[in-house]
Amino acid sequence: xxxxxxxxxxxxxxxxxxxxxxxxxxxxxxxxxxxxxxxxxxxxxxxxxxxxxxxxxxxxxxxxxxxxxxxxxxxxxxxxxxxxxxxxxxxxxxxxxxxxxxxxxxxxxxxxxxxxxxxxxxxxxxxxxxxxxxxxxxxxxxxxxxxxxxxxxxxxxxxxxxxxxxxxxxxxxxxxxxxxxxxxxxxxxxxxxxxxxxxxxxxxxxxxxxxxxxxxxxxxxxxxxxxxxxxxxxxxxxxxxxxxxxxxxxxxxxxxxxxxxxxxxxxxxxxxxxxxxxxxxxxxxxxxxxxxxxxxxxxxxxxxxxxxxxxxxxxxxxxxxxxxxxxxxxxxxxxxxxxxxxxxxxxxxxxxxxxxxxxxxxxxxxxxxxxxxxxxxxx
Amino acid sequence: xxxxxxxxxxxxxxxxxxxxxxxxxxxxxxxxxxxxxxxxxxxxxxxxxxxxxxxxxxxxxxxxxxxxxxxxxxxxxxxxxxxxxxxxxxxxxxxxxxxxxxxxxxxxxxxxxxxxxxxxxxxxxxxxxxxxxxxxxxxxxxxxxxxxxxxxxxxxxxxxxxxxxxxxxxxxxxxxxxxxxxxxxxxxxxxxxxxxxxxxxxxxxxxxxxxxxxxxxxxxxxxxxxxxxxxxxxxxxxxxxxxxxxxxxxxxxxxxxxxxxxxxxxxxxxxxxxxxxxxxxxxxxxxxxxxxxxxxxxxxxxxxxxxxxxxxxxxxxxxxxxxxxxxxxxxxxxxxxxxxxxxxxxxxxxxxxxxxxxxxxxxxxxxxxxxxxxxxxxx
Numbered sequence: 026x027x028x029x030x031x032x033x034x035x036x037x038x039x040x041x042x043x044x045x046x047x048x049x050x051x052x053x054x055x056x057x058x059x060x061x062x063x064x065x066x067x068x069x070x071x072x073x074x075x076x077x078x079x080x081x082x083x084x085x086x087x088x089x090x091x092x093x094x095x096x097x098x099x100x101x102x103x104x105x106x107x108x109x110x111x112x113x114x115x116x117x118x119x120x121x122x123x124x125x126x127x128x129x130x131x132x133x134x135x136x137x138x139x140x141x142x143x144x145x146x147x148x149x150x151x152x153x154x155x156x157x158x159x160x161x162x163x164x165x166x167x168x169x170x171x172x173x174x175x176x177x178x179x180x181x182x183x184x185x186x187x188x189x190x191x192x193x194x195x196x197x198x199x200x201x202x203x204x205x206x207x208x209x210x211x212x213x214x215x216x217x218x219x220x221x222x223x224x225x226x227x228x229x230x231x232x233x234x235x236x237x238x239x240x241x242x243x244x245x246x247x248x249x250x251x252x253x254x255x256x257x258x259x260x261x262x263x264x265x266x267x268x269x270x271x272x273x274x275x276x277x278x279x280x281x282x283x284x285x286x287x288x289x290x291x292x293x294x295x296x297x298x299x300x301x302x303x304x305x306x307x308x309x310x311x312x313x314x315x316x317x318x319x320x321x322x323x324x325x326x327x328x329x330x331x332x333x334x335x336x337x338x339x340x341x342x343x344x345x346x347x348x349x350x351x352x353x354x355x356x357x358x359x360x361x362x363x364x365x366x367x368x369x370x371x372x373x374x375x376x377x378x379x380x381x382x383x384x385x386x387x388x389x390x391x392x393x394x395x396x397x398x399x400x401x402x403x404x
Numbered sequence: 405x406x407x408x409x410x411x412x413x414x415x416x417x418x419x420x421x422x423x424x425x426x427x428x429x430x431x432x433x434x435x436x437x438x439x440x441x442x443x444x445x446x447x448x449x450x451x452x453x454x455x456x457x458x459x460x461x462x463x464x465x466x467x468x469x470x471x472x473x474x475x476x477x478x479x480x481x482x483x484x485x486x487x488x489x490x491x492x493x494x495x496x497x498x499x500x501x502x503x504x505x506x507x508x509x510x511x512x513x514x515x516x517x518x519x520x521x522x523x524x525x526x527x528x529x530x531x532x533x534x535x536x537x538x539x540x541x542x543x544x545x546x547x548x549x550x551x552x553x554x555x556x557x558x559x560x561x562x563x564x565x566x567x568x569x570x571x572x573x574x575x576x577x578x579x580x581x582x583x584x585x586x587x588x589x590x591x592x593x594x595x596x597x598x599x600x601x602x603x604x605x606x607x608x609x610x611x612x613x614x615x616x617x618x619x620x621x622x623x624x625x626x627x628x629x630x631x632x633x634x635x636x637x638x639x640x641x642x643x644x645x646x647x648x649x650x651x652x653x654x655x656x657x658x659x660x661x662x663x664x665x666x667x668x669x670x671x672x673x674x675x676x677x678x679x680x681x682x683x684x685x686x687x688x689x690x691x692x693x694x695x696x697x698x699x700x701x702x703x704x705x706x707x708x709x710x711x712x713x714x715x716x717x718x719x720x721x722x723x724x725x726x727x728x729x730x731x732x733x734x735x736x737x738x739x740x741x742x743x744x745x746x747x748x749x750x751x752x753x754x755x756x757x758x759x760x761x762x763x764x765x766x767x768x769x770x771x772x773x774x775x776x777x778x779x780x781x782x783x
Binding site for chain 1: 413414415416417418420421423424425426428430432433435436439441442443444445446447448449450451453455459462465466468469472474482483484485486487490514517518520521522609611617618619639640641642643644660661662663664665666667668670673674677680681683684739745750
């Protein structure tokens with residue numbers, strides 16, 4: 026066979042990749058530990074190679090440690106955090122299920138939209154962007170709706186609020202409700218203990234507290250959540266994220282499901298290994314200390330934090346944009362003149378706050394100093 | 405806040421990542437061009453950084469070239485090829501739509517399963533594993549069922565068959581049917597011209613003909629497919645893969661949807677750039693020549709190909725396992741003693757064939773020689 030000539034389009038001519046070096050102090054991605062980045066530059070193995078299967082087992086063990094869970098079904102979803110979010114809902118919800126979603130920021134709204142697509146009867150409860158829910162308001166919603174699933178964000182990336190989760194599992198279990206928690210901006214940087222707190226479904230991402238590039242995302246199901254999945258009458262309406270198929274690849278059967286993003290799994294394994302080497306409680310402490318240093322330095326130049334200190338995330342800080350200042354223009358100058366990325370406000374907080382992340386490898390005093398120096402110059 | 409001590413699990417202790425170097429001559433992933441692999445080791449940018457948005461534009465331009473299409477909606481899905489497969493179905497199908505799936509191998513069955521999950525009334529037609537469909541049998545199915553979508557695999561990774569696609573679009577358009585094509589094992593290695601052949605929806609992967617790691621997967625929609633999407637009555641029942649949301653991120657609006665797998669996009673951009681530099685028609689010709697060399701060398705040691713030469717893929721060859729030979733044991737020896745991966749049979753061809761890929765960077769005569777030397781020693 027001789028290949029026929031092209032009909033139309035000529036080949037584009039491009040230069041080799043050339044990327045500026047930025048300090049990523051926005052809501053994520055954050056900078057990657059160089060050891061993890063180097064692991065990306067490792068030749069791929071086959072997705073059923075015994076050596077690769079061993080790496081998958083290590084990822085499972087390390088994720089259980091970082092999340093403090095014994096859940097058998099604890100592995101990575103082959104996509105970014107949003108895919109892992111969708112995986113929890115797709116597997117937990119059957120059409121017609123009542124689901125209570127606690128909305129106190131952008132990602133609560135996303136949970137509502139996703140849950141509806143999976144046929145849930147969603148009851149959203151709302152809290153001001155910048156405050157956590159009280160236990161009483163959640164209790165009311167559970168008692169009123171007796172939902173199959175209660176979904177709540179631990180660390181709202183859009184507001185910088187840490188939602189206390191202790192005590193919710195008792196309420197949930199008393200009403201046959203599964204507790205589903207977004208730990209995207211908490212995993213690796215904010216204390217979280219899935220089993221002690223009775224969390225049934227959780228997801229996260231790789232590019233924040235884990236200091237890994239985005240593309241492979243932590244996911245876990247408790248035995249209670251698995252029991253609901255086993256009893257569902259129809260197939261999970263999402264093939265790629267179907268946990269009944271994924272467990273056959275991640276578990277002992279090793280049945281081919283999809284080609285894993287091999288190099289992303291290398292990086293995730295290394296990121297988790299380094300976190301275990303540091304010790305998860307030391308990582309939590311480091312994030313807290315550096316965040317407190319950031320807050321004191323920002324306050325010293327007259328800036329105000331949006332969230333009360335008690336509920337402020339150590340990983341992501343929302344800083345109020347002072348009156349008369351064009352927040353977007355400042356962020357653009359920081360990016361283009363100083364190579365520092367900070368985030369703008371999202372949704373209700375658009376134009377009102379900057380979002381400053383100190384996550385994973387970036388949670389270090391010298392990054393606070395570099396940011397503050399730049400802030401002083403541009404403000 | 406002082407972080408509370410851990411309740412239970414101690415930190416696992418692991419050595420740094422240590423991965424053997426394999427020559428990946430199975431059905432994929434294949435080895436990655438070192439330039440592409442090095443691009444993975446580039447610090448991430450933010451997913452809304454102007455420099456990153458420029459890279460996304462380049463990916464779109466390059467994908468249009470490699471697929472030979474002008475489709476505006478041509479971009480990468482942030483997952484592996486299976487996610488891109490699901491993206492085409494999730495966006496094309498509305499509940500109750502009739503869908504004809506041409507099943508002549510494992511991935512046809514996967515299309516059936518996925519399409520059913522999106523509420524399609526699926527009519528599968530079947531062909532022997534190892535042969536293509538005739539145009540007549542497809543015409544019959546279209547005339548009988550008048551489906552909304554006809555789904556067919558161009559290059560069946562499980563059988564090594566190339567399905568001729570020329571002429572199908574006339575049949576489809578005459579009956580208001582969208583033509584959906586799996587190009588996972590053809591893109592970059594087997595001639596394909598989406599616009600000339602009137603293909604409405606297509607998907608692929610990065611880890612075969614493109615010589616990139618897996619994790620970011622080509623996806624495209626024609627104007628006809630987009631028109632159907634615009635008219636649907638409900639939301640796409642998959643949030644992560646919803647093309648109406650994705651176009652706002654990939655298009656001029658630049659609305660945040662999900663955090664792209666930044667480093668995977670770097671790699672995909674470089675892999676596509678190198679393919680454009682080689683020239684897509686030269687890449688097709690190279691794959692054909694090296695495959696013919698492989699076939700002649702395998703025949704010279706007495707092995708038989710499973711597929712007639714006319715329909716044999718240049719990217720993936722199915723070789724019959726001779727009587728009395730334990731195919732699995734041979735593959736295992738090649739892997740562990742020679743660091744060469746070849747694939748076993750899948751589904752109906754389990755135990756009957758080896759699957760040998762010569763894809764992307766691996767399509768080179770020296771790889772054929774190395775494989776043949778090893779084959780001669782183990783057989």
